[in-house]
Amino acid sequence: MSEEHAKNAARFLANKEQEQWHNETLWQVRGKRDRLAMAIPEWETLREWASGIKMHTLSHLDRYLEQFAANAEANGVKVHWAKDGEEHNEIVYGILKERGVKKLVKSKSMLTEECHLNPFLISKGIDVVESDLGERILQLMDEPPSHIVMPAIHLKREEIGALFEEKLHTEKGNSDPAYLTHAARLHLRQEFLTADASMTGANFGVAATGDVVVCTNEGNADMGTSFAPLHIVSMGMEKLVPDYQSLGVFIRLLARSATGQPVTAYTSHYRKPRKGCEMHLVIVDNGRSRTMEMGDHRRTLKCIRCGACMNTCPVYRRSGGYAYTYFIPGPIGINLGMLRSAKTYAGNLSACSLCCSCNNVCPVKIDLADRIYAWRQSLDRLGKADRIKKGMSKGLKFLFSHPALYRLSLRLAPLLRYMPRFLMYNRLNGWGKGREMPEFANESFTEMWKKGKVKTHTNQRSHE
Amino acid sequence: MSSKEEILSRIRQTVGTGYAMPEIILPAGAVEYGDKTAQFAAVSESVGGRAVVAGKGADLNEMIRSLYPAAKTIASNIPEITLATFNPDKTGTPYELDGTELAVVRGEIGVAENGAVWIAQNVKEKALYFIAEYLVILLDAEKIVHNMHEAYRQIRLNDYGFGLFISGPSKTADIEQALVTGAHGAKGVTVILTSAV
């Protein structure tokens, strides 16, 4: 609920230094993304294509799924279909159980988070080991990721150092990232070499060939699948692209958008099982076909989970992933939460200033902010309007008390007309309750407003 | 009805308007590189890797030795790489590859825009690409293309049914965004660009 989001954000904001670090670090990632995007004159064309390819694929999804599954089967991959998370988990467990698997090593997969696979398998006695460094850190802490690409972005090195000291017996007080990473390398290598099965997600499925494409920087998916005799792929049905030519468009966009890298270190194509081994593919619906029925909201299915909308979002950067009640935070998470259960997750709608920055960085051109706006419009029907609108006001107050955020949010200007005057000028502090308000906040806003800069700010483009 | 049929029939009811597939033809002014080799080397550097040019007639074994003077266990199935201490294709299981300090493999296509090298599996166990502490990839400089569109027009998988693009060493920034190489895979990657000229 909005109250919950505000409370969670307040907790995050209580640690000022960390909040500032989080904000600035993600903004740097955004900056890297900009530099790489700008080095490619055809960048906007690529985004158009990516959006168009996804819309095309989604509007012929039945055919592409059949083609993909037929090719995968012809390649010797065993294909399973899961209507929902529960069926997905049962299928995975069934495969593991039949083969007596004790240890499963996993690479990062938002879909398995969505299906709550890990707790399910653990309850069945399977040793589940996350192998992405960030995911492993969080697993050892027994906490969920706070970002879909940088899962441990909310943690400081000292916290990780202390965790490793306890769990991996690293040196006392050593929190050097290189030292800790290499300690994790040694620890996880043993896990790779002793696992009975590996599991990966899928960044893309190529209909024309049956390839499953997995992109990582660490090489953890590759290590996992190189040893254990069984590889299970868990794939959302919206991950399909028609062919290699379309895949090329997405590979050019993904890492640049996600982390500001020209490409991930590894872009792996899995087409057949390793000699003498097994490869299983679980294609998951879990609400996606329902989303397809929801008019314009269908566009959220274009998402390639790059995380760029989080890195750019002024509210996400200042409130952290745990402020959101759905497991995926940020602009896309607000949308996916609403699609999962509008009743349960409507509170997250307040975590948006409608600055539309997300729309402008999204590599597949999802109109995330417009979707959020549309959800807000439909709140009356959900009977949640009052509570949520209250939350929205808080969000706006939060924004106005942060001049840097405010500057990023010039797109909000049209909305100001509808804001009661007291909201714009009072000194209450919304989400930042208990937090000192920067003294110049109101002043700078007023100044800008008077000078007419709100509408004509020349920096607007560079902030988009 | 099976889950498969149920899912597909539900999708069939919802697909709605068919959107046309965009035509993927790069517009005029799309990025191209005057010197693809130089661009490839520069990007390789920027992603923590390295590309070195071997002139015609250069002694590859000598080059590799001088790049990795300390390497003791060196795996390669390329006959010309005589400094290899073992042929990885002769090992029984991928587990035996643990402890490999250096692997020397061949790449097929290089991509100038991102320093990636395409390899369709060309060793018995793909584990070799990831478990070796350091990786050397031999690539014909003529095989560098501008971008991923070109690369995807050319790549093919073979009977192994696995292939990948590698761009630089394994890396992570999961601890405070501090970049560390050698997360799980190779701690360093050198692409040796061979050329007929």
Ligand code: SF4
């Ligand atoms: S909505 Fe767009 S920007 Fe956000 S994660 Fe998905 S693809 Fe990336």
